[in-house]
Every structure is written in structure tokens, then in C-alpha cells.
Amino acid sequence: MRPARAPHYTPREVSRHCTLTDLWVSYRGRVYDLTPLAKKHRGDILLKPIIEAAGKDISHWFNLKTGDIKTYIDPQTGCLKYYTPQGRFLHVPPSYPSSDWDTDFGRPWWKDPSYEVGILSSKTRIIRIINTLTSQEQILEVCSEETVWEILARYLPYNAHAGSYTWKYCGAPLNMELTLEDNGVRDEDEEFDELRMDCDSFTASIHLYFNDDLTEL
Known part of the structure; x- marks a missing residue:
């Protein structure tokens, strides 16, 4: 049995999870399912910026060195404050002392690993998979970090017997x-770009050759 590892997701896949009941975001190269957070705090005004960011990458919210929300020095008070131009959100303290600010929430959501579901691909690729038995072709967007086994798993909805082919x-x-x-x-996307060639017209093709046994994965 092949050891399981964290799955990779394309930005397009993350963007599909963009509702209150299915809310994903990505930041700092990781993908997070914040649906449980949204369910727990439904109706809270501080959830609004997170809902608006559903399906998007929010790495710009964070200090890439510390992993915390970006901060700045208030020029009027000289105090360190969180930088939230999109609006204050859950677990970010108010700018000024407030009696209704409850600090008993544990670790802030952006530091909670339980929401992490995978890794955001740093570069996606478009490939053409050709079944030589049926002559059917399928265009797939895959993650450059994925093994061919993982690409096969993406292809299974189009061919449940993909494991019975030699790739x-x-x-x-x-x-x-x-x-x-x-x-x-x-x-070769960068090379095509430098040559001002349409990379979509030069998609790498993977050919599948049928074996004797039918293995349904």
C-alpha cells in the first residue's frame, strides 16, 4: 500500500468551495476548510471578511515570517495593531480596550492545524490523457507536485479502470x-511564454495502453 500524504489542490479547486456551508481558503501555501469555523460563528459580524474571502488565497493577510496577521504601529497611539484593511475578523482583538472582548477562544483560527486539508500547488499543469483502447481524450489540470499515481486518482471519474492501463x-x-x-x-510554459507561443496548443499527452486485467480502483 502506498503511504498517504497530504493532497495537493489547484487554486481552481479551492475556488469552488466558496459558500457559507462549504468555505475553503488558502494561505501560506496551505489549504484550509473553515466550514466548521463558519458554522460555529454563524451570524457573527466578524465572520464577514472570512466569508467574502471564501475560495480565495489570503496569504496577503499574513506576515510570511511569523505566520501571524500583519501588524503596524498606529501613528497616533504608538501601539502595535493588527492590519486588517478588509475589516476586523474573528479572533482579532479590537483596536481599543473593550469590555465585551472575550479572549477565551483558545488558539486563533489561523494557527489551528485542524482546519488544514492539504497543500496549495505552486504551479499547475494542463495535460492530455489519451486512452488508446477507446480513443477518448481528457484534458486535466493537475498539480506539478503530484505523482502519476495521484494524477491517476484525478482521472478515475473518467475511467474507473485507469489502474488497468500502462501509462x-x-x-x-x-x-x-x-x-x-x-x-x-x-x-515548458515559461519557454512558450518567452517565445510568445500559445502553451495551450502544445499540451503534453499521456497515452494509456490497456493491460489484460480489469482493476477497479
Whole structure:
């Protein structure tokens, strides 16, 4: 059995989780499901900035070195304050002393690892998967960090027997434990961009060759 690891998600996948009952965000390279947080604090005005950020990357909210919310020095008071131009949100203290500020909430949500669901891909790729048995083609957006096994899992909705095929690129079998790049399937987007060529017209093609047994994964 292959050891499980944290899944990678594309920004497009994160963007689909953009409702109050299905609320994901990404920040600092990780993906978080804040649906339980939204459910717990439903109706709280301090939830509004988080709802508005649903499905988006909010890394700009944070100090990338400390992992905490950005701060600044108030020029009038000389005090350190949280920088929240989108509006104060949950677990951020008020700017001034307040008797109704409850500090008994434990760790702030942005430091709670229980909300983390995976890793945000630093670079996505578009590939074409061609089933040589049926001649069917499928275009997939995948994460550059994913192994071919993980890409196969993305392809399963289109072919439940994908594990019964040998995956090849330019006639050579792919090592399913490695990424596309490590298998020699180069990401040439930057080169195409420099040459002002449409990278969508030069999509890498993976060919699937049917084996004898039908293995449903």
C-alpha cells in the first residue's frame, strides 16, 4: 500500500468551495476548510471578511515570517495593531480596550492545524490523457507536485479502470511514483511564454495502453 500524504489542490479547486456551508481558503501555501469555523460563528459580524474571502488565497493577510496577521504601529497611539484593511475578523482583538472582548477562544483560527486539508500547488499543469483502447481524450489540470499515481486518482471519474492501463509518454512507461517532471514530461510554459507561443496548443499527452486485467480502483 502506498503511504498517504497530504493532497495537493489547484487554486481552481479551492475556488469552488466558496459558500457559507462549504468555505475553503488558502494561505501560506496551505489549504484550509473553515466550514466548521463558519458554522460555529454563524451570524457573527466578524465572520464577514472570512466569508467574502471564501475560495480565495489570503496569504496577503499574513506576515510570511511569523505566520501571524500583519501588524503596524498606529501613528497616533504608538501601539502595535493588527492590519486588517478588509475589516476586523474573528479572533482579532479590537483596536481599543473593550469590555465585551472575550479572549477565551483558545488558539486563533489561523494557527489551528485542524482546519488544514492539504497543500496549495505552486504551479499547475494542463495535460492530455489519451486512452488508446477507446480513443477518448481528457484534458486535466493537475498539480506539478503530484505523482502519476495521484494524477491517476484525478482521472478515475473518467475511467474507473485507469489502474488497468500502462501509462506512457513518448512510448516510454511512466514511473507512477514520480512526478511528471521527474518522468521527463517537462513543463515548458515559461519557454512558450518567452517565445510568445500559445502553451495551450502544445499540451503534453499521456497515452494509456490497456493491460489484460480489469482493476477497479
